[in-house]
Amino acid sequence: MGRVLIVGAGAAGMAAAIAAARQGQSITVLERNEKSLKKLGVTGNGRGNLLNSGDPLYYGDAGFAAQVLARIPYGKLVQFFEELGVPLREEAEGRIYPAALQGAVAVDALRLKARQLGVQICTRTQVIRLTAQGGGFVLEAEESVPRGEQAKGKKALPPEKIPRMYKADQVVVAAGGAAAPAHGTDGSAYELLTAFGHSLTPIRPALCALLTDRKPIQGLAGQRVRARLTLRDRLGHLLHETQGEALFAQDGVSGIAAMQLARWVHDGCVLHMDLRDELNREATEAGELRDYLQTIADSRQELPLSELFTGMLMPQVGRAVLAAAGYPEQSRRIGSLPPKALETIAATLTDFPLAVEGLRGFDSAQVTAGGIATADFNPATLESRLQKGLYAAGEILDVDGDCGGFNLMFAFASGLLAGGGF
Ligand SMILES: Cc1cc2nc3c(=O)[nH]c(=O)nc-3n(C[C@H](O)[C@H](O)[C@H](O)COP(=O)(O)OP(=O)(O)OC[C@H]3O[C@@H](n4cnc5c(N)ncnc54)[C@H](O)[C@@H]3O)c2cc1C
Known part of the structure; x- marks a missing residue:
């Protein structure tokens, strides 16, 4: 049984962590933000538009999205949330929300399940390099450690950057796209995959003013x-x-x-x-x-x-x-x-x-159009065809969906598959 490291504790990364941990694997998630699932809490105007029950509306490699969703279809995703203890509610145009109409309850339930399964989440930890070594992987990261209490009236010192190194047998890169950098996604993580020869299709803001x-x-x-x-x-x-x-x-x-x-x-x-x-x-x-x-x-x-x-x-x-x-x-x-x-x-x-x-640009966009080309990933497992043991899921890939729950739906489905299925 191998050690699995997941880059990014967003929707796809947390789904992958839960799926892999259910199979008894030892899972660590590295997340650059202070907390996991920062973005999920603000989706759907804070109500958490998790899924959509209608026909899939995807762009980029829509065929790839269809193949992923054929394996983890809408019904399975509903079951996933019900098993997490998140009852769902359908609103207009097939938009599915937590019944409480608060994204925060889904955030809490995903965190709770990950904790119950023994998933370790290292926050404030940004992966800056990923390399293959001896049949496994080495992840070089920087942990941002705040420098104590800010003295009254004094400008806060920037956090100290402490280098960290992790080893893994398998890695899932679920680090999102380039949209909404305030939520930890600024496009810098594409390099983690292009370093293995994966190509990046042109990116642009989608779902943007x-x-x-x-x-x-x-x-x-x-x-x-x-x-x-x-x-x-x-x-x-x-x-x-x-x-x-x-x-x-x-x-x-x-x-x-x-x-x-x-x-x-x-x-x-x-x-x-x-x-x-x-x-x-x-x-x-x-x-x-x-x-x-x-x-x-x-x-x-x-x-x-x-x-x-x-x-x-x-x-x-x-x-x-x-x-x-x-x-x-x-x-x-x-x-x-x-x-x-x-x-x-x-x-x-x-x-x-x-x-x-x-x-208006990536700062105010909800999603990235374009991303890591999907042709080099197996849609049944999300494993790279170029590097054994390397997986990618979610918005980092060249798939984007219409507004209404389609983007999170692809993130959850691809994350679950990358984690070994549901
Ligand atoms: C304001 C807003 C509203 C939205 N509303 C909806 C909606 O209602 N419905 C819907 O379907 N979609 C919505 N979206 C889009 C949706 O949230 C994303 O498509 C989805 O979260 C993508 O999931 P992901 O896990 O691939 O990436 P993300 O959720 O972006 O998670 C990626 C994580 O990786 C972390 N990370 C990045 N680089 C590194 C690194 N180098 N090392 C460590 N960690 C790293 C990031 O901090 C982030 O936490 C919205 C987006 C925004 C910004």
Whole structure:
């Protein structure tokens, strides 16, 4: 029976630790953060969106994700959580949460199970080098040790870095991707695998806010809309589309529907926002929408244009639509609009375009698109095809999923498989 070392105490690493420890192996997890599972606690806005019961929605190597999830499918993952003592609750769109709707309870249950199984978790310990030696592995790490109490009014000294060395027969690298560095994942761990000849596909932020032309969204920061969002390249070709909530910021658009478009953003692409859903008229043709606006306009002829959308849209959103349609003067009488105006305004409601200027970046992304190429891993075991005894699981691999529990689901499933199955 060998000694297994796991790099990263995130979702995948803890699942791997539990699976391997259940088979009687001696498990140590090395984690650079102060605590295990720091990120899991903040997922799903703190509610812990663990899984999704719907059809898998994966990108990168989606086929690899499908093969992993064929071995540890949704039902098995539900069983895994039930056995941990975490009852689950399903919400809209197949999103699965702990029944308590708190990610923290899943964090506690995973930590408890690992403790019961004798898993040793070394926190504040960052693995900086992994090498193969004598049929096993050597892991060089740095332990960050705080330098005592901070004296009042004095600046805290940086923690002392103490070199540590670990030996293992098998290693699971479950160190996450490059998104959300505040949670311990800054992309530096890819090197642990590329050192063995594994290749890294280009990485980019996914599930991340889009930066857009600021002018059309001036004054909209903090406004939420329900919309159908379409991303098109500079030639107008469809890149991807989503539907749901979008949240305006000063510099762009976030919210789930917008963030799901991040992985498709290219230079010169345009975000088209169809706001008809705000009026519960998402299927209404532009002509019919024009007629609807006409009936409203007829009853408000003497009122200023700022009242055209009263009752339909938040005033800030209404103002932005009117400005984009070419009618920025809010004080003009609705009755003074030229005959074609309502047609243009209805068309703008259907297509409010925003030039995309980039992405807010890894700091605010939830997930990494791209990662360690999966072709060199066996999807049945997550073992490297290039180095016996080396495994990888979770977001470090070139798999990313839609918002809604898919990323954690792949992390848990691949972690369990890497740990020997469930
Ligand atoms: C704000 C936010 C909300 C999210 N919401 C959801 C959601 O609702 N549903 C969903 O499915 N997904 C969500 N995600 C994505 C999801 O959390 C990740 O895809 C998932 O946690 C990946 O699991 P992992 O175990 O592969 O990596 P991680 O959970 O990132 O864990 C990797 C661990 O490895 C540690 N580590 C890194 N390098 C080293 C090293 N060299 N040595 C030692 N330790 C190291 C890190 O500190 C980290 O603890 C969210 C992400 C964020 C940031």
